Amino acid sequence: METALTRLVGVRHPIVQTGMGWVAGPRLVSAAAEAGALGILASATMTLDQLRDAVREVRSRTRAPFGVNLRADAADAADRVGIMLEEGVRVASFALAPSPELIGRLKEAGVVVVPSVGARRHAEKVAAWGADAVIVQGGEGGGHTGEVATTVLLPQVVDAVRIPVVAAGGFFDGRGLVAALAYGAAGVAMGTRFLLTSDSTVPDPVKARYLAATVRDVTVTRAVDGLPHRMLRTDLVDALERSGRIRALGHAVRRAAGFRRLSGLTWRQMVRDGLALRHGKELSWGQVLLAANTPMLLRSAMVEGRTDLGVMASGQVAGLIDDLPSCAELVGRIMREAGEVLTGLGDLTAVR
Numbered sequence: 001m002e003t004a005l006t007r008l009v010g011v012r013h014p015i016v017q018t019g020m021g022w023v024a025g026p027r028l029v030s031a032a033a034e035a036g037a038l039g040i041l042a043s044a045t046m047t048l049d050q051l052r053d054a055v056r057e058v059r060s061r062t063r064a065p066f067g068v069n070l071r072a073d074a075a076d077a078a079d080r081v082g083i084m085l086e087e088g089v090r091v092a093s094f095a096l097a098p099s100p101e102l103i104g105r106l107k108e109a110g111v112v113v114v115p116s117v118g119a120r121r122h123a124e125k126v127a128a129w130g131a132d133a134v135i136v137q138g139g140e141g142g143g144h145t146g147e148v149a150t151t152v153l154l155p156q157v158v159d160a161v162r163i164p165v166v167a168a169g170g171f172f173d174g175r176g177l178v179a180a181l182a183y184g185a186a187g188v189a190m191g192t193r194f195l196l197t198s199d200s201t202v203p204d205p206v207k208a209r210y211l212a213a214t215v216r217d218v219t220v221t222r223a224v225d226g227l228p229h230r231m232l233r234t235d236l237v238d239a240l241e242r243s244g245r246i247r248a249l250g251h252a253v254r255r256a257a258g259f260r261r262l263s264g265l266t267w268r269q270m271v272r273d274g275l276a277l278r279h280g281k282e283l284s285w286g287q288v289l290l291a292a293n294t295p296m297l298l299r300s301a302m303v304e305g306r307t308d309l310g311v312m313a314s315g316q317v318a319g320l321i322d323d324l325p326s327c328a329e330l331v332g333r334i335m336r337e338a339g340e341v342l343t344g345l346g347d348l349t350a351v352r
Helices: 004-009 026-034 048-061 077-087 100-106 120-129 152-158 175-181 202-211 236-240 246-262 265-280 283-302 316-320 327-351
Strands: 015-017 037-042 066-070 091-094 112-117 135-136 164-169 187-190 218-221 229-230
Touching: 004 037, 015 100, 015 327, 026 037, 026 048, 026 066, 026 327, 037 048, 048 066, 066 077, 077 100, 100 112, 112 120, 120 135, 120 152, 120 283, 135 152, 152 164, 152 175, 175 187, 175 327, 218 236, 218 316, 265 283
Parallel strands: 015 037, 015 187, 037 066, 066 091, 091 112, 112 135, 135 164, 164 187
Antiparallel strands: 218 229
């Protein structure tokens, strides 16, 4: 299936595996790329040396195109972009809108720039700055998310910009892909669905929690970092929602100290990253620290398997997923389903 997305980045299928912290590592990314999707490596939870090693490992596993996800507001964003350019990464994905200068630097080097946005005005802004495509996540998506459903947000953005639009939030099968294409999207991006594959390195007990979840077990909370965050409801989430500010601040400081040791960031850099998220928002200092070290909360679950101590970002589709296929099996199945749906729609048109 050829779309504006497949032509832009050189993949076989209009499917993107999103850059999930602690989840989208070399094994998952290379498996998604080999399956014909666009695999995106999550760099925010890596040191600079780890990022370079991860890029090289992906390249050793596949010759297919892949991308790297960056935090545009990170203190070392320029250094990470430098590594991408040195290593010949083809696609740059951003969780927050990159600056016009950063977009220009990447495009000058021939890198495809694909920011993720949650509002039409943000899509219009990055398109005007020169972004090559945009991933639009509706409120159903996991992690930091907005309030507008994909079925409302997607057509807004498609009508507003003249660059390829990739739909995210609520997609997990071939029916969803066809629906996104019908809205005018050039493909779909999926996080939770790729997290729940056999190629994902997330511990099996954590995957079991996701598979056991119903759609009602996926909630949106501001208790973690002050921003709307979609995740599985757990005892930790309940405890954070009940905590007062003093207790939450102490919890945040302990977590921040752990993430600082793992990431190599200084306290100044961590606070700067937290303040970047705080800009324009009324966050407590505890939430500022949590915003800077949310990756540590994710690591507890996604790496260590501690569902009691960590958070598990999740799209609502977790309540609809009940298996752990390989990336190759998943992508192949989605494309077969999409073909069957398109054939059925063609038959319906013929009857009319």
